[in-house]
């Protein structure tokens with residue numbers, strides 16, 4: 001029995017994970033679940049999966065959850081706050097941690113799982129983007145196992161040899177080809193992007209996702225964060241990572257080898273595939289995803305990304321090249337700008353302008369410690385909030 005903690009159980013990835021787990025009660029047991037504010041959903045999940053522990057964001061939410069569980073006679077222990085998240089991620093009671101909190105809020109518990117030597121299923125790309133080398137060092141030092149859930153990175157992971165040791169050269173890798181759908185605005189007239197609404201930005205053509213990552217997909221910051229994620233996961237310099245627009249999202253990414261071979265992973269766009277892959281690795285389990293029928297898909301298309309249409313992609317490459325705490329600066333500015341956009345406080349195109357200003361007006365430093373990264377994150381959030389307050393509609 002693999003015992004599992006899900007950080008961010010009520011989100012899109014959390015719900016898909018529970019869907020896969022429910023298909024294999026003989027293999028997996030839920031140890032703990034967390035949610036930030038969706039207490040009713042978490043209560044229903046606790047009633048179904050009977051975890052030992054559940055963690056929410058605040059004392060008030062914990063009280064409400066405890067009351068709901070008591071009504072149903074569910075004996076899950078209720079806790080709240082960041083220390084409790086770190087505790088369920090590092091407890092001796094769990095083997096595997098699904099890191100599916102969105103944004104920087106997931107860094108501390110995901111790092112706690114690494115330091116406890118857990119098997120980490122990483123969806124929370126922002127945590128790795130922020131902490132980069134420090135996170136990879138913690139994984140190595142504590143004997144943790146890191147498996148990518150992001151569909152592109154899971155595809156790359158499946159397309160590399162199982163013995164891959166973060167050295168593209170040794171494995172004969174010529175290029176990592178990171179595919180991108182291009183999001184909802186791939187073909188929309190650039191001048192009209194100023195007027196995009198949150199609802200339009202969240203309507204992704206191929207994937208059902210949380211609101212933050214949906215906006216990131218519309219700006220292509222998501223792909224930018226994924227370039228940085230791929231750099232750390234696979235030990236690949238930026239020059240080896242190429243973004244390819246592939247609107248059908250059937251090829252989830254590819255590895256191009258020096259002998260001319262290209263290995264790809266294909267499938268229907270459904271996150272239960274990478275989740276099942278990482279849960280069962282190196283075995284295979286049923287995920288609930290329908291088999292891919294290429295004759296129904298018919299055509300696969302590819303094109304180069306337009307960095308002028310998607311300035312966030314260029315900003316992410318810039319942050320990766322700059323190194324140190326620059327990716328943390330980028331990520332924090334993006335989180336603040338996306339939230340302001342979703343609240344209709346700024347327009348869609350302000351997102352990249354805010355991030356560019358935060359990056360270019362604030363120095364970054366060495367990512368010498370998690371404290372240094374968190375200080376950069378806090379500083380970037382204040383800077384972004386200041387810029388947004390100055391130009392709010």
Ligand code: NAD
Pocket residue numbers: 007008009010011012013014034035036037038057099100101102103105123124125126149150151207208209210211212213271
């Ligand atoms: P979501 O918004 O649907 O869910 C986020 C989860 O995080 C929720 O359970 C929420 O309760 C929790 N959460 C939010 N803020 C929190 C906070 N401050 N403290 C603690 N918990 C908090 O997001 P999602 O789409 O499931 O994405 C989760 C992560 O997975 C993101 O990092 C995203 O980039 C990554 N990811 C998602 C997909 C996808 O298809 N949805 C694909 C690849 C990667």
Ligand code: MG
Pocket residue numbers: 150151152226
């Ligand atoms: Mg992805």
